[in-house]
Amino acid sequence: MNNQDLHALLRAMTLEEKAGQLTQIPLSVVSGGICDPTGPMKNYGLTPETTALCGSLICDVDCDAQEYAAAIEQVIEAQPHHIPPILMRDVIHGHRTVFPIPLALGCSFEPELARRMGVVMGREAMGANVHATFAPMVDVVRDPRWGRVMESSGESSLLCAKMGAATVRGLHEAGMAGCVKHYAAYGLCEAGRDYAPIDVSRTEMYNTYLPPFEAAVREGCEMVMSSFEAVDRIPCVCNEWLLRDVLRERMGFDGMTISDYADISQLISHGVAEDLREAAQLSLNSGLDMDMTSYAYVQHVADLVREGKVEEKTLDEACLHVLQLKNNLGLFERAVYNRDNVQFRAKLLTKENRDTALEAALKSCVLLKNDGVLPLAAGTKAALAGDYARSRTLMGHWSLDGRYEDIETLEEAFAAEARLSLADAAQADVVLFAGGEAEDDSGEDRSKTKIEFAADQKAQIEQLKAEGKKVVLLLFAGRPLILSEVLPLCDAVLLCWFPGTMGAQAIRRLVMGEEAPSGHLSMTLPRCMGQIPVHHDQLSTCRPFVPDTVYISRYIDESNDPLFPFGYGLSYTSFNVGTPDARADEEGFCVRVGVRNTGDAEGETVIQLYARAQKGLLIRPVKTLVAFRRVRLAPGQEMEIAFNVKPAELAVYDAQGKAHMPKGEVLFFVGENSADTRSCSAWL
Numbered sequence: 183m184n185n186q187d188l189h190a191l192l193r194a195m196t197l198e199e200k201a202g203q204l205t206q207i208p209l210s211v212v213s214g215g216i217c218d219p220t221g222p223m224k225n226y227g228l229t230p231e232t233t234a235l236c237g238s239l240i241c242d243v244d245c246d247a248q249e250y251a252a253a254i255e256q257v258i259e260a261q262p263h264h265i266p267p268i269l270m271r272d273v274i275h276g277h278r279t280v281f282p283i284p285l286a287l288g289c290s291f292e293p294e295l296a297r298r299m300g301v302v303m304g305r306e307a308m309g310a311n312v313h314a315t316f317a318p319m320v321d322v323v324r325d326p327r328w329g330r331v332m333e334s335s336g337e338s339s340l341l342c343a344k345m346g347a348a349t350v351r352g353l354h355e356a357g358m359a360g361c362v363k364h365y366a367a368y369g370l371c372e373a374g375r376d377y378a379p380i381d382v383s384r385t386e387m388y389n390t391y392l393p394p395f396e397a398a399v400r401e402g403c404e405m406v407m408s409s410f411e412a413v414d415r416i417p418c419v420c421n422e423w424l425l426r427d428v429l430r431e432r433m434g435f436d437g438m439t440i441s442d443y444a445d446i447s448q449l450i451s452h453g454v455a456e457d458l459r460e461a462a463q464l465s466l467n468s469g470l471d472m473d474m475t476s477y478a479y480v481q482h483v484a485d486l487v488r489e490g491k492v493e494e495k496t497l498d499e500a501c502l503h504v505l506q507l508k509n510n511l512g513l514f515e516r517a518v519y520n521r522d523n524v525q526f527r528a529k530l531l532t533k534e535n536r537d538t539a540l541e542a543a544l545k546s547c548v549l550l551k552n553d554g555v556l557p558l559a560a561g562t563k564a565a566l567a568g569d570y571a572r573s574r575t576l577m578g579h580w581s582l583d584g585r586y587e588d589i590e591t592l593e594e595a596f597a598a599e600a601r602l603s604l605a606d607a608a609q610a611d612v613v614l615f616a617g618g619e620a621e622d623d624s625g626e627d628r629s630k631t632k633i634e635f636a637a638d639q640k641a642q643i644e645q646l647k648a649e650g651k652k653v654v655l656l657l658f659a660g661r662p663l664i665l666s667e668v669l670p671l672c673d674a675v676l677l678c679w680f681p682g683t684m685g686a687q688a689i690r691r692l693v694m695g696e697e698a699p700s701g702h703l704s705m706t707l708p709r710c711m712g713q714i715p716v717h718h719d720q721l722s723t724c725r726p727f728v729p730d731t732v733y734i735s736r737y738i739d740e741s742n743d744p745l746f747p748f749g750y751g752l753s754y755t756s757f758n759v760g761t762p763d764a765r766a767d768e769e770g771f772c773v774r775v776g777v778r779n780t781g782d783a784e785g786e787t788v789i790q791l792y793a794r795a796q797k798g799l800l801i802r803p804v805k806t807l808v809a810f811r812r813v814r815l816a817p818g819q820e821m822e823i824a825f826n827v828k829p830a831e832l833a834v835y836d837a838q839g840k841a842h843m844p845k846g847e848v849l850f851f852v853g854e855n856s857a858d859t860r861s862c863s864a865w866l
């Protein structure tokens with residue numbers, strides 16, 4: 183529909199219809215019969231009239247092309263102007279073909295893989311008429327006690343921005359709308375406890391937490407989901423500074439904002455709103471367009487407009503964001519993509535999709551330690567042990583449409599490995615101990631106060647060592663775990679995270695050396711709980727650590743250094759990173775560095791460039807990731823990498839959001855991780 187017709191439609195709508203368009207209800211209410219007052223709707227305080235007006239359905243029942251098509255057609259039929267609903271679902275790291283959790287995919291340092299994941303998961307979900315997904319999640323995370331770190335691309339604002347924008351690109355290639363979340367700074371929840379309050383300065387917002395959202399907005403992401411949190415003590419869902427000043431004015435976002443689940447109604451529990459009516463008034467007036475399942479807008483906005491508490495212009499603005507989103511997706515012309523489940527299912531888990539997921543899993547696993555036991559030599563007498571040897575729980579949280587029946591276990595994958603003589607542990611020389619935390623221990627509402635590697639699993643490894651076995655720990659986790667006690671016991675540690683549908687095959691190939699590990703940590707692994715939060719880009723201190731010195735920033739009972747730094751990862755070969763050289767001109771900086779494969783196997787690594795302006799009124803991180811490049815080199819091969827960095831990429835923002843550009847000397851650090859780097863400097 184053209185813009186003129188869209189505005190004509192808006193003018194023809196009643197206040198109730200417009201309020202309805204701003205309302206998202208569970209699909210189960212409609213598929214339970216849109217006007218069946220005895221159906222699920224009664225649980226939500228909905229009536230047949232309000233249900234019929236809804237603008238969007240959150241897909242809370244398993245994907246089924248026929249059922250979703252019928253729900254769409256029921257709403258179109260019941261709507262006074264037959265406006266199609268937009269269907270949204272959490273397609274976060276795959277649909278039926280499940281990719282590694284985003285924290286793992288971040289370890290690939292390959293945004294192209296995120297784009298390809300976006301294409302695969304978008305196409306698969308659209309087969310069931312899903313129009314939009316609540317992804318990418320771009321929360322910067324520093325506290326592994328928080329269960330939702332699994333959903334993020336990690337601790338680096340730049341990496342979250344690159345992976346998030348690439349996911350949006352992939353979704354668009356498939357034809358699906360994205361929704362960048364959670365706006366903003368949800369990852370700062372106090373003590374890592376989910377939904378706990380955050381306290382964040384505007385300076386930190388501008389420098390760390392907002393850039394990934396800006397990157398997604400620049401990529402054309404259609405929606406932004408407000409966070410459950412509060413900034414400046416004003417809940418994000420009714421925070422005008424966030425929703426209008428920053429998102430609309432500063433970032434130029436012209437899409438649709440949506441609340442998180444039932445969040446408008448949560449203004450009441452915050453004591454911010456007296457009741458649902460006031461909650462609706464506060465949120466809509468602050469720029470929050472769509473109400474996910476609070477039913478505040480559909481019940482109260484028409485009256486609020488009549489009473490002058492919400493201007494009709496405000497309602498029209500929000501309603502137009504919804505109509506434009508539907509129009510841009512072509513839903514007025516074709517809201518049902520497919521009615522045939524056979525056709526829908528035929529496009530799931532295709533070989534092409536599996537191959538992409540396999541590549542993602544191969545590049546997401548991180549080799550933390552290897553005393554030479556890996557890759558396993560042909561003929562090795564090996565055994566599989568640990569809870570994950572026979573487990574299908576390899577998908578991780580937020581894999582709504584993944585099926586355990588699709589997941590191959592490690593035992594199944596290795597059973598077909600002819601180069602190994604698989605035995606039980608007693609006869610084996612090498613034990614592949616598949617352990618870690620339970621799949622359900624991370625994700626939403628999965629915060630933990632203890633994240634040490636499980637004592638009972640450590641005891642099993644100790645026993646194996648006492649029996650003279652070599653132990654390879656295949657570690658499954660949705661967060662960084664504390665490995666300090668188990669690490670010395672293991673001859674090798676491969677961090678597999680939750681690797682998805684093709685995880686077992688990827689692990690087999692890595693263990694057998696068909697592919698070399700190449701993942702690099704997207705999040706720091708602390709030495710102990712007491713170090714949390716610990717991350718590579720901590721701000722400078724007035725008293726930086728100096729060995730054997732007192733009255734400096736240190737612990738008296740532990741090192742400042744994490745067990746494994748951000749960006750860390752081993753391969754089956756070794757690389758030499760030369761001394762970088764930085765030049766500055768009017769364009770900015772060019773940093774060149776030579777990399778050579780000094781081992782006897784082909785391999786990939788991720789060369790990371792960090793930077794720090796030496797001088798500036800505002801203190802800055804000791805080093806910030808500013809660029810990265812994955813490279814593959816044959817034995818003895820070397821290459822030169824050139825990084826081009828614009829001064830604006832090194833800007834530091836003050837509390838008013840004003841950029842302070844670097845002046846004078848800028849230090850650059852290059853390496854395969856954030857701790858072991860070689861440096862140079864250049865002057866602006």
Ligand code: GLC
Nearest residue numbers: 240272316363364442443626
């Ligand atoms: C949840 C999550 C959000 C998700 C939404 C819809 O509470 O916070 O990430 O997209 O509700 O399921």
